[in-house]
Structure formats: C-alpha cells, structure tokens
Amino acid sequence: MWNIPLTSRVGNGYVYSSQFCSPEEAETELRQHLNVSDETPARHLTMPVGRLQKHWHNNCVAIGLAQGFIEPLEATALMLVQYGIYQLSSRLGEPVTTISRSQYNKEMKRMFDGIRDYIVAHYYLNTRTDTPYWQACRHDIRVPANLSLLVNAWDGPGEFEEALDSIDEQLVYLTPSWYCILAGMGRFKSDAVNLPDPDTAAGIQQYLTSTVAKHFRGRLYPLS
Ligand SMILES: Cc1cc2nc3c(=O)[nH]c(=O)nc-3n(C[C@H](O)[C@H](O)[C@H](O)COP(=O)(O)OP(=O)(O)OC[C@H]3O[C@@H](n4cnc5c(N)ncnc54)[C@H](O)[C@@H]3O)c2cc1C
Secondary structure (H helix, E strand, O other): OEEEEOOOOEEEEOOOOOOOOOHHHHHHHHHHHHOOOOOOOOOOOOOOOEEOOOOEEOOEEOOHHHOEEOOOOOOOHHHHHHHHHHHHHOOOOOOOOHHHHHHHHHHHHHHHHHHHHHHHHHHHOOOOOOOHHHHHHHHOOOOOHHHHHHHHHHHOOOOHHHHHHHOHHHOOOOHHHHHHHHHHOOOOOOOOOOOOOOOOHHHHHHHHHHHHHHHOOOOOOOOO
C-alpha cells in the first residue's frame, strides 16, 4: 500500500497481483486500512508491465509511460524519463543516423533491464511466509539471468565481486546497492556471520581486515 501527499489531497493505493487477490478483495482491504466508507470512490487500474523493443523508431521517440513501466513502489519512472530525455538530447546536436537510434535503444533497454533486475531482487529475495503471494515471488517467478548469476555467486563459494565485474557494463544499480539488497534481505549462509568478540578491539580489527581482504581485494588501502 502506498500513501502520497499531493498538493490538494492525499493519494492512497494498493498494488496487488490479480492472481492472488480480486479487485473487490483489494478494495475492501484498502477501505478497512484507511477506514473510509463506500462513498469515497476508488479507481481500479491495471498495469501493463514491460518495455518497448525500440524506444526510438524513425522520427518517433517514446518517453515516460509510453516507453515502458516496471513497478510502482520503487518509483524509478521519473528517473527513466529524465534519462531518456538526456540520452535523446545528447544525440540531437549531430545528424541522426541509424547508429544513433540504435545506440539510444540499446542504452534505454540496458537501463530498463538493469532496473528490472534490481527490483525483481526485492521480490525474489523476500523471506515472508504469511501469504501465497510472497511465497510465489520466491519460488515461481522467472529470475532474470543477471540476478540469478549474482545470487548464485553470493550464496556459493565463488567471488561475488567477480560476478559483479562480469556484468559490469549491464549493471544499473552498482556494487553497494547489491550488497545492501542481499544483506538487507537477510540473505546470509548460516556460517557467514562469524562475528568477533565485540569487546576486543583486536578481534574487531582482525575481522575487518579479513573481511576487506576477502571482499575488496586490491580495491582498498589496507587498514592501518
Ligand atoms: C501518486 C503518484 C506518485 C508517483 N510517485 C512517483 C515517484 O516518486 N517517482 C517516480 O519515479 N514516479 C512516480 N510516479 C509515476 C510517474 O509520475 C509517472 O510514471 C510519470 O508521470 C509518467 O509520465 P508520462 O509523461 O508518461 O505520463 P503523465 O505524467 O501521466 O503525462 C501524460 C499527460 O498527457 C495528458 N493527456 C492524456 N490524454 C491526453 C489527450 N488525449 N490529449 C492531450 N493530453 C492528454 C495528461 O493530462 C498528462 O498531462 C507516481 C505516480 C503517481 C500517480
């Protein structure tokens, strides 16, 4: 559910999957949550999710909802609008060619797909067991290839940093964001959190040094 103050009113909404909840159930739940009667009107909207194959075709460029839509809660739409305008305007100073259109389309697709990977991670990595919806997100969704690669590297014995490097050019959310989402969702192997005795400075120093050596090899200056 979302709640957004606008200039003249407060907007409230409930995003749900029609596979798990009917429009009537969603409306009833939202009304109860907001404590509003049936007299307050509710609008039901459907979301076609996806992106265009070609954002720029001949002399027509799709920007905003016309170019695609990923998900309402992470709120990446305006960034995509701005990015599309920036990418377009930076190509308009020179004669438009098939190559410039194709580069634009490639870049917008990379942006959409990279954002999709990170957003899907929120759903796929959830640990909720309270509803069939959240369980289906964990077990039944099609996991994008890059997300699958990163989660396997995180879970397995391989180097997570190497996995990130291997898809560096496709990443939209950079390294810190991936650590945040994976750790923030509590995805740790049972033996992964081997914290030192917090009472000894030497133990903490040793833990930090070994962690930096393991995860940021050659990227940071050694701790002194
Ligand atoms: C409450 C709310 C909060 C949001 N918060 C965020 C956020 O925090 N971050 C984020 O990234 N995104 C957010 N979004 C999503 C974002 O606002 C939209 O994705 C974005 O505005 C879409 O831009 P657009 O130009 O494609 O469409 P719109 O902004 O809907 O613009 C379409 C325009 O076309 C006009 N129009 C429609 N039909 C006609 C017609 N026949 N003739 C002439 N004009 C017409 C409309 O009046 C409108 O001005 C939010 C959306 C809502 C509703």
